[in-house]
Amino acid sequence: MLTIFFIIYIISAFIAAGSIILYGCNPSRSLGWLLVIIFVPYAGVIFYVLFGVNRREFKIYTLKHTLKRRLFDQNYLKHSASGKKFSFKSTKEKKLESLLRNSSNYPAIPGNKVTVLSNGAMAYKSIFEKLEKAKNFIHIEFYIFEDGDILERLYQIFKTKIAEGVKIRMIYDAIGSFDLKRKSIKRFKALGVAVYPVLPIKFGTIIFTINFRNHRKIIVIDGDVGFTGGVNISDKYVRSQSELGIWDDEHLCIEGPAVESLHNIFIKDFYFASNEESILDEKFHDIISEKGDSTVQIVSSGPDSKHPTIMYQYLGLINLAEKSIYIANPYFMPSRPLLEGLKMAALEGINVKILVPAKSDSKLAHYSMKSYFRELLEVGIEIYRSSNFLHSKIIITDIEIVSVGSGNFDHRSFEQNFEANALIYDKNVAKEITDNFLKDCEKSNRLTLEVHKSRPFYSKVIEGFARLFSPLL
Template identity: 40%
Template sequence: MWLIIFLVLYIILAISIVLSLLIHGVKPAKTLGWLLAIFTIPVGGILLYLMIGRNRRKQKLYHSKKDEKLSSLHQNVSVENELYKRNKKIIHLIQRNTDHAPTLTNELTLLKDGKITFQSIFDDLEKAKDYIHLQYYIFEEGELANKLLELFKKKIAQNVKIRLIYDGIGSYSLSKSYLKKLKVIGVEAYPFLPFRFGRFLSSLNYRNHRKIIVIDDKIGFTGGINVSDKYLKGDPNLGTWHDMHLRIEGLAAWYLNRIFILDWYLATKQSIATKAPIIDPNKIHGKIVQIVPSGPDDDFSSIEQAYFSIITTAKEYVYITNPYIIPSQAILHALQTAALSGVDVRMLVSESADSTIVNWTVKSYFESFLKAGIKIFLYPDGFLHSKIVVSDNAIVSIGTANVDIRSFHQNYEVNAIVYNSDFAKKLKEDFLIDSGKSIELHYEVYTRRPWIHRLKEGAAKILSPIL
């Protein structure tokens, strides 16, 4: 009797999933793959689909509403700037996707590696007058977390409001005792999609990979660095962790805060009131910055499209620094086409990796990259975790998003796009210095790698859509 009931429910669930795939499936190959899995792997196929297969762009966790405050901001964006006009198509693409306009009055500071980054962060946190908003994928206990706790206590005594979002899986090791200490001193701390049985299947695969700090609507930080002592002390297995962060002073910080507020609502169901900043239309000095959020709830993959547009519009060069280059088909074709067309395409990838499977998956694309004329450099000193794209001395992307399908379609990410020649030249110079210290791969040599390496790459590549 129970077996019959189970079979009936199973068949109903399978039929409903099949109908959903036929109605909402975007890519025919992917839809066919899931249909085969559901019909050939009893129970397991359905469980896998429920965890990682659903089209979140159709089944959204939340729907963001148009912010009327943005209208007045967008009306102020009119500038006769050569780089602005040159990148107008990319700027328009991002604005259509995210409703985030470029901002014209920003001062930027590049922060390389953890010691410099956290020194800058703590200096600015000390000056907070109104609020501090923090959002991290990984928030680990240790020296940094304890130092933040003491600073929070001091700022709350000064009537500064402190809110913290931490990812429910990325920060899973965060102890109840530390969270209790935060609560006792008055910090509002909430997990993003925590590990809970009732929401396990629907939320496990969708993580908030953003790293954001906003202070008083004026100063913001974003980039690749999490709250972890390995950025100060290194890692026993990987050595020194290298990364890049960005300090933003200006209107772009307001847009970072808007992203935080939307994520805060998703995590807490609480709204935070905010006012649009007053902008002087005559003040157009500073660096042009456009904040690009991306997540599974968006109608389009805004960061993937931004990367695609940077690559396909490049005329001279595209330099990419990223530890996880596992491209979608669109990005793969864009990179190969650019290189074959004569654009100088280079990649700086960490020689060491924090995941064996991911490492072999990244390597599985090397041969096709090299064959197209893309130059690949393996950075040998510790673990390189930066996420940077720089092109044509004109445009830079720096933020949290990797060049992989997870960052494009499954994670909540944020990048800052900078349209500034001096800034781009600085990142280009930094790339060339680091690549000069690295090991360059060559196509003829790489094709002679052992067959066992090819086998590992091929096996790992199967998992690329979910890594």
């Protein structure tokens, strides 16, 4: 029996090593995985399959319905209002829009009203008010649904809306909403809500799906009102439930034609989760009328995307900056291109400020983040540590273009998660979010290079160790 296991291990190790050599795109990372496979027998191969496979090149894992989802994209762009290209006057904006449109299909769309919701209480107030006005349908997906007062309020609104004939579809991430009680899911289903998990935890498929998460936060109401950002469905955004306190997050309400792009993402996600093909053919609305003056581009990517568009978006915003780059993110573990891009910007004289939480819900992420600080501080980048648990995912370039969404500054958001951001080409919206950002920086502790260098030696060791595991977080 041991001989059989050993033969299987040897064959698996050779296959894994071959895939690393053929499909590995990062030499240092590839070498690291080869060492893991060699020096961690059996478990090393399993770790590689779970966390190391370059899935864009090595097709060991193909999302079901990928072809139909892409055909739906093509049909959507061909026939929808979103398929019309918007012409920018600024070369900077034109380059960024082209990059993101060509890598994730969604163009910049003018004529939107964008409302900034700067904390959880504001976000829920706006969400509940809009939900109560729904006439035809409500489509909702979140990474985290947690039992509590917020979920109960959602349930009561859904109960009323279902009675009025409003159709409701709801999807949740199986890992992110792992603590959601089974009886809560049954309550929603009993109302008539179509509820499905994304990538459910099942024996036989879990080894291929556990490392993928739908991290998006999307609500679409009647086709012309949408919400997206960093807030989940949880009481932690309105009351303290741990030493982290109330989670501090940014969310957006978007009204106008750009909601169609957001809706397209939900439709594909719901089809993927439910296998209900009817949602691909259903006509939800006519052409959406303009509601405001903001130009919005929805940016999405996932493990089934051809390109790591969220990373491209952040890198594009950094490279195009002329005056300032402001970043707020709870999991700041940038890829090498992003790290070098920020350092280059600072050396060019661009004002770079980064706001992160002083405490984290993940010790590993906390120490991994700290391992990047020295390089950044040495080139003059300002790092602020918020006393609140900052959960916002924001990047602002030149106080002109701003991104708010679900994408973190880490490998997981770039490669493993399904993410969605809203990129707003509007100086007024960018100024409002910048003002909030700078106020948060004023209330936070600015980290200096001297203080960072004086931390204990054991902390440096832990940081270095944590950084090795940053792709797994």
